[in-house]
Every structure is written in structure tokens, then in C-alpha cells.
Amino acid sequence: MKKVKLIFGTNNSQPLGARDDEIEESYQTCYKPFLKTLYNFPEVALTLHFSGVLLQWLEKKHSEFIDVLSEMASRRQVELLGGAFYDPVLALIPRQDRLGQIERMTTFLRKQFGRRPRGAWVTEYVWEPTFASTYSTSGIDYIFLDDHHFTAGGLSGGDMYRPCLTEDQGRILTVFPVCNVLRSGAPRISPDDVIEKLRSAATERGDRVVSLMIEGESLDGRNGHDGCYDQSWLTEILTKIRDNSEWLQPVLPPRYLRSFVPRRRTYFPTTSYAAMQSWAEPYGMNPKSKSSKQCKPVPSGFFRHFLVKYPESNLMYAKMQYTHVLVNQVRGDKYRKLAAREELWRGQCHHAYWHGRPGGIYRNALRKSVYSSLIEAEKVTRERGIFIPSVIAIDFDMDGVQEYLYQGHDMNAYVHSEGGALFELDYLPISWNFLDTMARHPEPYHTEDVGALGYDTYRRSAFIDHFFEKDATIADFDVMKYREAGGFLDTRYTVTDYKRENREVALTASSFVEHDSRRDPVEIAKKYSFKKGGLSVAYTITNRSENALFTVFGSEINLSAVSREVDVLRLYVAKGEAETEIGPTRTSETDVDAVRFLDLNTKTTIALKFSVPAELWSLPVETVYRTSDGLGTEYQSSCLLPRWSLAIEPGASWRATVDVRIERV
Structure with a gap:
């Protein structure tokens, strides 16, 4: 009789920063019903991976889940996979951290469940050839990769149903292929179709194995299907696996490897699953x-x-x-x-x-x-x-x-030579980067209507130097339909004075400003001075042409909160002694002396004070991106843009200073 082995299981992960209620929803709709259903099918072997973030949450919030998982592991129904504890993509982190995170997970699983894992999960199937030695050095015997990797590695036919060996620096690693059709299709594919797919892989020798490793969070009905638990998809497929046990044999990876030793060796190129390659295209x-x-x-x-x-x-x-x-x-x-x-x-x-x-x-x-x-x-x-x-x-x-990094007792502030902008502002008492912003990038799934909202052509940082035409409007700037009259956005500023101990960085740049059908040479000098609880930026704009310069200059400052809801973010402007709340919506104010950014979430206020009163453009920066329920909109930062009308004679200069103070409230 033709037979085939089946490695069945899920990989389960939650991102750092996910809210408790989000993880709880996944627990109630995915993790708990899945394990509860499998508990009643002790004859079905199960291979599972849980990320460290999720394991820590389960240990804290639902220790009973850990207890059941431990029982199933002790009766050899469940094989728990290791991997890097905090679920990094190994390609991004140093080798020392790769080894450390894998050992961190190995130690956690050994202490919690009494057994050292022999297999590991590769985050998002992101593979680079040197990973073979990383896993092998960490005591890992086998991993799983998408069958797209096997095709890229030159394998086909029956080799797509057998593990193979790969190697790096003399270190050997076994790799199981994961069936992409079943992985990405479950649970939309009916149980009958799954069984037929498995039957088509069966052979007289019975050495083939199909790995069906499903993303655990995909089973809750939020990805275009009704969910496997409401429709009894999981129960039905487990019943069919049990009823067809004469030819379909669920197996744990170590047991399979004891019976069938891999003979074929190949080398996988740097790749991931096909969709990932498409998403990563710049x-x-x-x-x-x-x-x-x-x-x-x-x-x-x-x-x-x-x-x-x-x-x-x-x-x-x-x-x-x-x-x-x-x-x-x-x-x-x-x-x-x-x-x-x-x-x-x-x-x-x-x-x-x-x-x-x-x-x-x-x-x-x-x-x-x-x-x-x-x-x-x-x-x-x-x-x-x-x-x-x-x-x-x-x-x-x-x-x-080189970039210039101020590191203080209560604040970090990083200056980039491109545009002379400030690109990181860490307030250390709350471990918060107020310049953690996100620009509006084009995405392949964006509609024409989304494109009409505008895309940014530069990073949303702070002290970005703009020159505007006289008739520029905040509405045009919001959707990036305005015309930049200056050439300073992407100009490399030159550091003219750098005092390490005095905590100052001075930069200059020369470019042009267009006005009255001319392109006149202009020089900007900006000096950053850092101090406890804040910084100041002193601007000097010099007209290097032989003509008078009439233009509008603006210094864009983007500050990020976690939301622009009224219980999280408040914005105020000061005109003289009077302070007025303007809110985080798009607005324009004249004769502004100061702006106050109040983050109620972190209980922190950032005050901007202008030495020369300015017209202020204030507007939220929001991005449209793909969610589980379609396209969604998310607040990323508040753009605060003080603007000054300039009239500078040939060889003369205009000066202004922006002071920034950060403090708890």
C-alpha cells in the first residue's frame, strides 16, 4: 500500500507591543480551541512553535495552557520547536545575538517542558546560507523551510517531499520542506482536498513526508474565511487523518529522521517565501x-x-x-x-x-x-x-x-548631515523616541484615491528646511502638491564646528532658492546646542546673490505620539501670554510665539519657542496600509511647521532660534 508521513502543526507568534486585549483575542479564538481540539486526538502527533513573547504572555496570563501543553509534550504527542526567543529575523541581527537568542529559547523550553528542542522555527522562512552553521552550532538538528526554497535550491519531483541536508563551514543541518499550497491555503482548502493532496504524495516505499505547518493566527476567521473552529474544519481534518491511518501516518520530525536518514544535500540561496520576495521589492x-x-x-x-x-x-x-x-x-x-x-x-x-x-x-x-x-x-x-x-x-x-549623536543624562538627539535634520529624539526618563515617525510610502495595493492623499519624498524628521512660494497653501503641502522653492531638503550639510564636550554641532549648506523666475544662491547655517531637558537650533540664512531675496522659509518638525485621540494628544499655541488649544487636526495660525505638544500617554510635554513670531502650519501625518480587514488609516506623527516671510538684501542675513524643552507633567 502506498503511504505518506505527515508532520502537522502550527507556528504561533505575537509582536512586541501588541496590546493584551489583542493577544487575548488570539488566545480565545486560535490557541485555546486549537490545543483543546488536539487534546482529544492523542494519536495525532503535533509539531508546534511559540515565540518567546507569546510564551511569556501565556505563562503570565494563562498558565493552564502551559500545563496542558506540558502534559501533551510529556506523552510524546507534541514536539516543541526552538528558535530565536524574541522572534527576530536572523538576517538583521549580529551572529552573537543569533546564538544567544536561540540558546535563550532552548533554555526556556528545557526548564519549562523538561526537554531540549532538537528542531527550530525559522522566522518568516527568511534564509541566508550562513544560518546553517548558526543553527547547528546551537545544537539544532533540523529546521523547516517553504518548498519555494527547495525549488530555488534546484530540487524537484520526489525531493520536494523529503528532507535534505545543507551545510555551512562544515556544519550540517537537516531541512524539512513545508508544503506552501496547503500552508497558505488552510483552512480555506476543504479537508477532503487536503486529504487528496496528501494521497497524491504517497508512495510504495512510504518515505515521503508532507509538512503542513499553519500560521496559528490564520485560523480565527479574520483572513477571508469563516474560521476553522466555527466550521469544525480542524475536527474534520483530524478525524480524516485518524480514519486514514493505514496510509497517512502523523509523525514527529525526530521519529521520521530515525527511520529515514536524509541523503541529498543542497544549498539554498538567500530567499524567503515568494510573497515575501514581492513585498521586499524596493x-x-x-x-x-x-x-x-x-x-x-x-x-x-x-x-x-x-x-x-x-x-x-x-x-x-x-x-x-x-x-x-x-x-x-x-x-x-x-x-x-x-x-x-x-x-x-x-x-x-x-x-x-x-x-x-x-x-x-x-x-x-x-x-x-x-x-x-x-x-x-x-x-x-x-x-x-x-x-x-x-x-x-x-x-x-x-x-x-558621519552622523552626530548627542547623548545626555535625560535625552538623546541625533543629527544627520542630509538636510541637517534631527532624526532621533529620545527622552530617557520614559524611554521614548519622539522622532519615531513614518512617512507616507506608495504601496502596490494603494488605490488612486489613496494616492491622491499624497506621498512623502523625504523622511519625516525635525528641522527640515523648506522654502515655499508665496501662494503655497497648507492643503497643497498636506497632499504634497506644493512646489519646493529651495534645494535644501536632500542637500548634504557640512559640519563647520563640532564641540564634543560643549555639546554643540554647527552645520552649513549652500544651494538655491527660486523666486521671481530666478534661482538665487542662498546659504543656511544652523547650530544645534544641547542641554539638560532640551536643545536649541539657531538659524542664519544668508542671501549670496546680487538681488534682494523675497521668499518664505519653514522649519518642519514632526513629533510622534501613539495616537492623536483627545485622551492621548493635545496641541496648544501661544501668542504673547495667551495660550489656545488647536487640537491635532489640520490648522493654520499666525503670529505664533510657541507651540506645546502634550502627550498624555507618556505624561510628557514638548515646548517649542520661536525667537521670531511665525505662521504655524499644523497637520497630522497619517498612513494608509493593509490590515486584516482591508485598508486602514493610522496616525504616525504631528507635523509642526513654523513659517517666516523673508526679505533679505544682497549679502545680508536673517536669524531666528527655535528652543525645545522636554519635561514630565
Whole structure:
């Protein structure tokens, strides 16, 4: 009789930063009913993976689930997979952290369930050839990869139903293929069709194995189907597996490998599943485009391309890499280093670094949680009584040019040479980056209506230098239909004065400003001065032409809260002694002396004070992205844009200062 083996199970993960009620919903609709159903089918072997974030939540909120899981593991019905504890994509994190996170998960599972895992889950199937030695060195014998990898590795036919070997630096690793058709189709594929697919793989020798590893969260009915539990999909398919046991044999991976030793070896290229490659394709954006259809994809994307596609992802990645260096410089205090490393690893959770499935990097709260963990790790590395505030020069974001990082007792502030902008503002008492913003990027699934809302052509940071035409409106700026009259947005500023101990950075840039059908040379000098609880930016704009300069200058400042709801965010403007609330909606005010950004969530206020009264444009920055229920809109930051009308004679200069104060309320 023709037979086939079946490895059946789920991988289950929750992002760092997910709300308790969100995880609780997944528990009640996915994890709990799944395990409850499987408990009544003890003859069906089950292979499961739970991320460390989820395991910690289950241990705290539903210890009874852990107890049942432990019982099923002890009776050899369940095989628990290891992996990197905080669910990072290994391609993004240093090798030392890869090994550490895998060992962290191994230790947790051994202590909790009494057995060391022999297999591991590869996050999002993101693979690079060097991972073979990483897993093997960590004591892992086998992993699972999408069958797309097997095709990319040159395998076909019967080899798509057998594990194979791969190798790196002499280290051997066994790889099981996961059937993509069944994985991505469940539970939309009927149980009868699943059984027929399995039957088609059966052979007289009986050495073939089909791995059906389903994403656990997909079984709750939120992805275009009715859900497997309401429709008894899981019960029906388990019953059919049991009733066809004469030819369909559920098996745990270690037991299969004891009977059938892999003989074929191959090398898998850097890849993931096919959809991931499509999502990672970078786009070259036409600044005047109104629709993502005008964006041409670069073929053959792979996961690291997300760092190119989304500059915000690259900044998180850079922060994580920099924090890794700081953590590994800690000496002589084992417990401080362990505490810092744990926060670093938490900040490596993959969900906030990319976008493909619903949410990802567009989810404000997920990015905030990553930054919070990384800032916490950095704080732990600082030795009390020894740390001295200063400005350091380092190529932080790996673009080949130095950035200037102020690190103080209560604040970090990072200056980029591109545009001379401030791109990170960490308030250390609450471990919060107020410049964790997100620009409006074109996406392939955007409609014409979404494109009409506008796409940003630059990062939403702070002290971005604009020149406007006289008739520019806030409405046109909101949808990026205005015309930039200056050439400073992407100009590299030159550092003219850098005082490490005095905590100052001075920059200059020369470009042009268009007005009256002319392009006149203009120079901007801006000086950042950092102090406890704030900073100041002093502007000097010099007219280098032979003609009088008449233009409008603006310094764009984006500040991010977790929401713009009234119970989270309040905005106020001051005119003289009078302060008025303006709210986070789009508005324009004249003769403004100061702005106050009140974040009720973190109980923090940021006050901006202008030495020269300004016209203020204030507007929310919101992105449209894919969710489980279709397209959704999410607040990312509040854009505060003070504007000044300038009239500068040839060779003359205009000066103004913006003071920033941050404090708890």
C-alpha cells in the first residue's frame, strides 16, 4: 500500500507591543480551541512553535495552557520547536545575538517542558546560507523551510517531499520542506482536498513526508474565511487523518529522521517565501506621482531590501546595531550586562522592521515598543557616576557619512548631515523616541484615491528646511502638491564646528532658492546646542546673490505620539501670554510665539519657542496600509511647521532660534 508521513502543526507568534486585549483575542479564538481540539486526538502527533513573547504572555496570563501543553509534550504527542526567543529575523541581527537568542529559547523550553528542542522555527522562512552553521552550532538538528526554497535550491519531483541536508563551514543541518499550497491555503482548502493532496504524495516505499505547518493566527476567521473552529474544519481534518491511518501516518520530525536518514544535500540561496520576495521589492518613486502604479519595482527582492524600501526600518536597524555595540562594551558587571542584553533582544522582534502582512512597520505601537526596548538597553549600559554627556561622530545609519549623536543624562538627539535634520529624539526618563515617525510610502495595493492623499519624498524628521512660494497653501503641502522653492531638503550639510564636550554641532549648506523666475544662491547655517531637558537650533540664512531675496522659509518638525485621540494628544499655541488649544487636526495660525505638544500617554510635554513670531502650519501625518480587514488609516506623527516671510538684501542675513524643552507633567 502506498503511504505518506505527515508532520502537522502550527507556528504561533505575537509582536512586541501588541496590546493584551489583542493577544487575548488570539488566545480565545486560535490557541485555546486549537490545543483543546488536539487534546482529544492523542494519536495525532503535533509539531508546534511559540515565540518567546507569546510564551511569556501565556505563562503570565494563562498558565493552564502551559500545563496542558506540558502534559501533551510529556506523552510524546507534541514536539516543541526552538528558535530565536524574541522572534527576530536572523538576517538583521549580529551572529552573537543569533546564538544567544536561540540558546535563550532552548533554555526556556528545557526548564519549562523538561526537554531540549532538537528542531527550530525559522522566522518568516527568511534564509541566508550562513544560518546553517548558526543553527547547528546551537545544537539544532533540523529546521523547516517553504518548498519555494527547495525549488530555488534546484530540487524537484520526489525531493520536494523529503528532507535534505545543507551545510555551512562544515556544519550540517537537516531541512524539512513545508508544503506552501496547503500552508497558505488552510483552512480555506476543504479537508477532503487536503486529504487528496496528501494521497497524491504517497508512495510504495512510504518515505515521503508532507509538512503542513499553519500560521496559528490564520485560523480565527479574520483572513477571508469563516474560521476553522466555527466550521469544525480542524475536527474534520483530524478525524480524516485518524480514519486514514493505514496510509497517512502523523509523525514527529525526530521519529521520521530515525527511520529515514536524509541523503541529498543542497544549498539554498538567500530567499524567503515568494510573497515575501514581492513585498521586499524596493520602489523608485517619482516625487510627483499620485499613485503607486507609477512606481517601478526592482525584481527579486529579499528581506534586507526592507531596509532600503523603508528608511524608517533602516533607522531602527541602525539603532539596534549601535545598541548591540554598547551592550557588548559593558565590563565587570554581569547582571547589568544581562539586563541590557535582554532589552536589546526584545528590541530585535521582527514585526516592526518590515511590511507585507497586515501592519508591520506601519503600526505605530510596534515601532514604539522596539525603540523603548533599545533605549532601555542603552540606559542600562551607562555606568552611574562615570557617564558624561557629549556629542560623538559616527556613521550611525551606515550611509558612508558621519552622523552626530548627542547623548545626555535625560535625552538623546541625533543629527544627520542630509538636510541637517534631527532624526532621533529620545527622552530617557520614559524611554521614548519622539522622532519615531513614518512617512507616507506608495504601496502596490494603494488605490488612486489613496494616492491622491499624497506621498512623502523625504523622511519625516525635525528641522527640515523648506522654502515655499508665496501662494503655497497648507492643503497643497498636506497632499504634497506644493512646489519646493529651495534645494535644501536632500542637500548634504557640512559640519563647520563640532564641540564634543560643549555639546554643540554647527552645520552649513549652500544651494538655491527660486523666486521671481530666478534661482538665487542662498546659504543656511544652523547650530544645534544641547542641554539638560532640551536643545536649541539657531538659524542664519544668508542671501549670496546680487538681488534682494523675497521668499518664505519653514522649519518642519514632526513629533510622534501613539495616537492623536483627545485622551492621548493635545496641541496648544501661544501668542504673547495667551495660550489656545488647536487640537491635532489640520490648522493654520499666525503670529505664533510657541507651540506645546502634550502627550498624555507618556505624561510628557514638548515646548517649542520661536525667537521670531511665525505662521504655524499644523497637520497630522497619517498612513494608509493593509490590515486584516482591508485598508486602514493610522496616525504616525504631528507635523509642526513654523513659517517666516523673508526679505533679505544682497549679502545680508536673517536669524531666528527655535528652543525645545522636554519635561514630565
